[in-house]
Amino acid sequence: MIAKKKLITRDSFDKLILPFYDPASFIPIKGKGSRIWDQQGKEYIDFSSGIAVTSLGHCHPLLNKILSQQSKKLWHISNIFTNEPALRLAKKLISSSFASRVFFANSGAEANEAAFKIARYYSSKVYHLKKNKIISFYNSFHGRTFFTVSVGGQSKYSDYFGPKPPSIMHAVFNKISTIKDIIDNNTAAVVMELIQGEGGIIPATIPFVREIRKLCNKYNALLIFDEVQTGIGRTGKLYAYEHYKVKPDILTIAKSLGGGFPISAMLTTNKIISVIKPGIHGTTYGGNPLACSVAESVMDIINTKKILLGVEKKLKKILFELEIINKRFGLFKEIRGKGLLIGIVLHSEFVKKIHDIIRLAFLEGVIFLTAGHNVIRLAPSLIISKKDITEGMKRFYRALEKCL
Numbered sequence: 001m002i003a004k005k006k007l008i009t010r011d012s013f014d015k016l017i018l019p020f021y022d023p024a025s026f027i028p029i030k031g032k033g034s035r036i037w038d039q040q041g042k043e044y045i046d047f048s049s050g051i052a053v054t055s056l057g058h059c060h061p062l063l064n065k066i067l068s069q070q071s072k073k074l075w076h077i078s079n080i081f082t083n084e085p086a087l088r089l090a091k092k093l094i095s096s097s098f099a100s101r102v103f104f105a106n107s108g109a110e111a112n113e114a115a116f117k118i119a120r121y122y123s124s125k126v127y128h129l130k131k132n133k134i135i136s137f138y139n140s141f142h143g144r145t146f147f148t149v150s151v152g153g154q155s156k157y158s159d160y161f162g163p164k165p166p167s168i169m170h171a172v173f174n175k176i177s178t179i180k181d182i183i184d185n186n187t188a189a190v191v192m193e194l195i196q197g198e199g200g201i202i203p204a205t206i207p208f209v210r211e212i213r214k215l216c217n218k219y220n221a222l223l224i225f226d227e228v229q230t231g232i233g234r235t236g237k238l239y240a241y242e243h244y245k246v247k248p249d250i251l252t253i254a255k256s257l258g259g260g261f262p263i264s265a266m267l268t269t270n271k272i273i274s275v276i277k278p279g280i281h282g283t284t285y286g287g288n289p290l291a292c293s294v295a296e297s298v299m300d301i302i303n304t305k306k307i308l309l310g311v312e313k314k315l316k317k318i319l320f321e322l323e324i325i326n327k328r329f330g331l332f333k334e335i336r337g338k339g340l341l342i343g344i345v346l347h348s349e350f351v352k353k354i355h356d357i358i359r360l361a362f363l364e365g366v367i368f369l370t371a372g373h374n375v376i377r378l379a380p381s382l383i384i385s386k387k388d389i390t391e392g393m394k395r396f397y398r399a400l401e402k403c404l
């Protein structure tokens, strides 16, 4: 057993796995709270949360308990049946949001795929067959299925895969005139991230989002918020749309929802129900009892004043530490984002070094992400301790001393 274990190294990746990714040189094997450990026992402080997913840290004791309890009852039953955890989770999502109906899937892309399909289906059935245009934004990210990369605003993810689905147009984020130019009675939906995540942690302005809502109302287009990254507490509210006081017609959530267990959801209103019939859309795994029981606990823990108000406190502490770092290194020109979705926008002279900075941070034992080409992204656990923040930032400081 031990000998076999030794054979698994980072080099194995290059021999075994398609290189869609180029993972770090170390292999994490264990996590607890905001700390993870690699094969050699080296410890890291995690400000990435598996890309904004493990919002309650690694191996949260309550989630472990629920997962283990449910694993002894029922894992999977398919959508030929409904199940108690799915119904309980749906109830919690509905009572905490604008929505009155839920559809469960397994990933952000699948929730968005469902949203885009249903938006077109609804508009085609209720209005006319030509009402199928989807408007999204340059630089946006909505997942990696072919429909979602085509709607996404980064052609590097959608080129060379053959003909793209038609009737998708892109406008400039935070520039309302560019959407006014293309929205019309043939528009089925406008889809947006409230904070462009992968694109570089760029928040939509409040007037922009409110104007879009008005335009959607005027043209009978559905407004879809992709809160896959911002939803379930990440920004200090349960949903980021609460900061804007604008309600969508469809909302998608994923990452934080399962705290590390794959699950996503599409939330919508009664308006859509008239056209929905069994068979129009589906999924084998979506809403399975194992995923839903974990997500139900995630909701119970995160949807509390303690956790949501704690986000702002933790942000303050991180900003305080980052200012100290900036005084010494002059690293960044701006911090963007909301709550614990933090974008450190590098000064132009450091942009080329961004991957060296991340790599040296790994070496010092602290884990960050990037977003866009010039942003270091932090998305720590919503319950990261003060001590872990301080220690993580110390390690960041040491990494910068080595590479700047």
Ligand SMILES: *Cc1c(COP(=O)(O)O)cnc(C)c1O
Residues within 6 Å of the ligand: 106, 107, 108, 109, 110, 112, 141, 142, 143, 144, 193, 197, 198, 226, 227, 228, 229, 254, 255
């Ligand atoms: C991560 C992300 C997705 C895709 O989610 P997957 O689970 O990888 O399919 C979609 N939209 C946004 C805004 C995201 O951040």
